[in-house]
Amino acid sequence: MRTLELQLAEKLDALSSGVVSMPDWKVLLIKVPKPWDLVIFGAGDDSIPLVRYAADSGFRVYVVDHRSAYLTAERFPDAEALVPARYDGDFPLAIGPATLAVVKTRLFEHDRGWVRRLVQHSPRYIGLLGPAHRRDRICEGLDEAIRRRIYGPVGLDIGATGPEQIAVSIVAELLATLTGSPGGHARDKKGRLHDRRKSEMS
Numbered sequence: 334m335r336t337l338e339l340q341l342a343e344k345l346d347a348l349s350s351g352v353v354s355m356p357d358w359k360v361l362l363i364k365v366p367k368p369w370d371l372v373i374f375g376a377g378d379d380s381i382p383l384v385r386y387a388a389d390s391g392f393r394v395y396v397v398d399h400r401s402a403y404l405t406a407e408r409f410p411d412a413e414a415l416v417p418a419r420y421d422g423d424f425p426l427a428i429g430p431a432t433l434a435v436v437k438t439r440l441f442e443h444d445r446g447w448v449r450r451l452v453q454h455s456p457r458y459i460g461l462l463g464p465a466h467r468r469d470r471i472c473e474g475l476d477e478a479i480r481r482r483i484y485g486p487v488g489l490d491i492g493a494t495g496p497e498q499i500a501v502s503i504v505a506e507l508l509a510t511l512t513g514s515p516g517g518h519a520r521d522k523k524g525r526l527h528d529r530r531k532s533e534m535s
Contacts, residue, residue: 368393369457369511372426374447375438376403376415379496383435384409386504397425397447398438420446428454433507435487437462445471452479458510460503461485489516 352359371387373380376398387394388411396409397416404415418425420443428434434456436447444461448471451459461468461483468485488502489509509516 367431370395370413370432371507372397372428372432372434372456374398374420374434374436374444375462376400376408377437377439379499380437381408382497383437383500383503385411386500387507388412390504390508392433392507395426399443419443420450424450424454428456430455430457432456433458433460433510435460435462435503437487441467441471448472448483449475452482458507459483460487460506462487484510 352361369392371392372395373383373387374397376396380396384394384396393413394409394411395414395416396404396412397418398404399417399419401417404417406412406415409415416425426432428451432454434447434451436444436451436459438444438447439462444463448459448461452475459482461471462485464486468483471485472480472483484506487506488499489506491498491502491505493499493502505516508514
């Protein structure tokens, strides 16, 4: 039993999948990547499909809004947590390099406030709903290096219309950002279509 404990400990320390063998039986260890945290600022109706598709794609999704009436389990059954908060109040969640954020309250002052709070915490990704001229107004005064970290308009350009299609384009951009993919056509890709390392969103 001591040998088994040592082998298991070595596998866990190496954070690798594999089989630990004993004379009479084997233990299969499977590495499951930790899900990425996605924080969505804005609980409007157009966030409902985004939360659902993002959760289905493996993200742990949090929804933040100052309107508590919008934050219900009926609207967002797939959310990890529903967080009532304002951009000018206490910052509601821990944000860092393992966090992605999408800002879409549709209220200019709130979107600007959340973006300016977020850039201080250096999340992996900041997506901003709305056209380029609105993004420029929201980002006015920010350093160019910081502005380049903001994906606005949010989403890949797939000709999306309507909340569901736009949600698909946003989730696609999140995945492309994490894997380093340019988001082009699969038929144009050279080499392996599905890279295991990229599929783990490491």
